[in-house]
Amino acid sequence: MAKKPQIIQQKQIAKTRLFCIEELALKFSNGEERIFERMVSGRSGAVMIIAVTDNKEFILIREYSAGTHDYQLAFPKGLMEEGETIVQAANRELMEEVGYGAKQLTPLKSMSLAPGYFSHQMNLILAQDLYPEKLPGDEPEPLELVFWPIDEIDSLLQQTDFTEARSIAGLLLAKRYLTQEAAF
Template sequence: MPEKPQIKARKQVARTRLFCVEELELEFSNGEKRIYERMVSGGSGAVMIVPVTERNELVLIREYSAGTDDYQLAFPKGLMDDGESVFEAANRELKEEIGFGARQLQQLKSMTLAPGYFTHKMNLVLAQSLYPEKLEGDEPEPLEVVYWPISKIDGLIEQADFTEARSIAALLMVERYFKKG
């Protein structure tokens, strides 16, 4: 593995309520110098949860996505609060978004999205042994909860509103998990 470049300078070039763009002045081990820009995440990270019912159904949500200006079908997800563990955040998000908690949580993978440009990390968690419990969330409207049989995963991938890359990657990870088990 090559030696990581040295960060010679770092400065914030733009900031909004949600995003911070940082410029990095880098020097590589061979002496080459470059300027890179990246989106810097705030907070403690995020979780995406794949809930599975006792009836072998995946539990998804359909919610408005401002980036694509439409409703998307995806797995529950959210930011981790300061001091929260991955499992505490996953269970809280489940209760807020689908009205269930989980007695069994397993972290499957920590994933990145466009790591050349974003520092954001998403922790993928499998949630099983669900039980009803609801917490008030921060969504502006009620989320539609959708149950999807694991036996019909191919149909889920073909859904026109199931396009989020992180949810598709999560589906692949869970499908592999159940094939191994």
């Protein structure tokens, strides 16, 4: 395994309310030096919840996405609050965004998004054994709930508004987990 490069200098070059951009002067073990930039998330991470109903449906949301300036179909997600565990954050976000809590929350995977540039971590959580429970959310408009049958994953993948890589990864990891669970 390669030795991590030495950080010679680290400085903040821009900051927003969500991200901090840093410049890193690095020296690699072979003597090469390079300047890298990275976005450092200012929070504890985030959660994405793949909720499954007793009727064997995924619960998705359709919400406005500023990056594409369009409405996208995705799994509910949100930032973790200070002091929350991954499971607590997932259950809170589920209640805020879809109006359900979950008695069974299973961490599936912690993922990075473009680790060459971002420090942000997204924790994928499978939520089962749902019950009605609503908390006030922070969305600027009501979210559209979409219930999608688990056995129609291929048609979900073909939806033109289901494009977020994290949601696609969550869908496939949940499908694998649920298939293995059903085999026992």
